[in-house]
Amino acid sequence: MAKQYTTKSKTQILDYVKNRHDRRFTAQEVHEALSADDLKINLATVYRNLDRLADEGLLLRYKSMDMSSVAYQYVEENHGCHNHLHLQCKKCGKIIHLECEFMHEIEEHLMKDHGFSIACKDSVIVGLCADCKEE
């Protein structure tokens, strides 16, 4: 991957993204959030940066049925987000990392009984989280 300069836009976008580590977000959202600040960042720039971050592996990129646009998710360094599935709340967008033992069972079952190997980074299990279910 090519050399990279550190620019204001990049720094701001990265900051935003890190603060949203427990939620999915779209390019539009990032754009709006940063436009509120004094510094205005162009939407195209947001797209270019998010895509690059996704290529670098810092973000997961995916679509899901309840959204019309692509959503991104920050991958925390200490999570190896390519090795486990993600649960995503349909309502609030919160992301739960399926990092427990059970993940292995799923993987094993799908492989053994169905000959299927999961691509975690392309898969999302959508539903309702505990908090949102109560309402």
Next chain:
Amino acid sequence: MAKQYTTKSKTQILDYVKNRHDRRFTAQEVHEALSADDLKINLATVYRNLDRLADEGLLLRYKSMDMSSVAYQYVEENHGCHNHLHLQCKKCGKIIHLECEFMHEIEEHLMKDHGFSIACKDSVIVGLCADCKEE
């Protein structure tokens, strides 16, 4: 839901869809396939019909990361496709219904340990099927 007339377009689209029961497909694909025939069906008509079929529950509608457009999947009558997850091959698009006992274990685990209730019709587990893995 409103009354419905039986038209040529509808019949053709339904036929196509039923023949593709083991694969996902997009509106564009349906359109192309049917345009090959003598009868030309407008793309807007395809969209309108697929959406209606999805509303009626005959099709599942979803997006996944590796596609730029919405994909549909035919729900066979004998499958209660809203109660189990689907595995989808990234490469060939084949759909595997996770109708085994294990499905209950997943559901139970997610609920018990994570307070999460799955929305099967919005979730897709993407990966590689047995056939495609070999290559």
Next chain:
DNA sequence: GTAGATGCAAACTTTTTGCAGACTG
């Protein structure tokens, strides 16, 4: 100074909508 980044506007893609005319029951 040079490679890389940004803003802007225009292009593209996929999907939706309005409306007039055609078809179904």
Next chain:
DNA sequence: CAGTCTGCAAAAAGTTTGCATCTAC
């Protein structure tokens, strides 16, 4: 005949691209 459907063309919505300009190193 009334209510539905369809084709067409135009509009939306989200994303990408080309290019001139600007900035980081």
